Amino acid sequence: MARRARRKAEETRQDVLDMAESVFRENGFSGTTIADIASALDMSPANVFKHFRSKTALAEAIAERHVETLVGTLEGIDTSLPTLERLGHFVRRLMESHLRSLRQSPCLFEIVLMTSGNEMACGRRYKELLESRFVDMVRLGADEGVYFCEDVEKTARCISACFACVLHPVFLARYKADELRTRCDEVIEFVNRSLTNPLAR
Secondary structure, eight states, X not given: OHHHHHHHHHHHHHHHHHHHHHHHHHHOSTTOOHHXXXXXXXXXXXXXXXXXXXXXXXXXXXXXXXXXXXXXXXXXXXXXXXXXXXXXXXXXHHHHHHHHHHHHOHHHHHHHHHTTTSOOHHHHHHHHHHHHHHHHXXXXXXXXXXXXXXXXXXXXHHHHHHHHHHHSHHHHHHSOHHHHHXXXXXXXXXXXXXXXXXXXX
16 A cells, blocks of 8 residues: 555656646746646645645756756767767767757756756766766777876866857857857867877876
8 A cells, every 4th residue: 555655656746747847848937836837737736845845846856857868868988980079979969969958848948047056966967977978088089099188087077168168058048059069069179189189188
């Protein structure tokens, strides 16, 4: 009986998440209240609060769910590509994934922007995953004798900061896709030039 109750609670939680994302998509994050979500679910606001203590907590859970879908994009390196193409292939693929999400669910980016003052766990996880992939690529490039780097983790953090201009929601929402693609190509070239310069170790 207890297991069934837990399952029912989890199902209700998922229903709330699904409906919240739908209402956010329709009305925007700032234009939606917990009462709106509860009404769409035909339940009381108190029942929503039982699963999520605030609208921000609900937004974070939605963002966390979407970060999970990005994990596949962030996992692994295509070692079949030449060293100097790997970084660009990875960043372009990730940027295009973000642009698709922006077109399909602009409310996700509004959530990120509206809650940017909060240190969301999913944001930290995304940042850590991203930097981890850059660490892997820099280390592999160094092992192959193409990249020159003394501190791989520090370099990966710098690379992540460089690509924020084409991966961060603020920039993705503000600039046109073609402009972002051009900027992405320029940053890729800049980073690769820096990494292949033995004097810039």
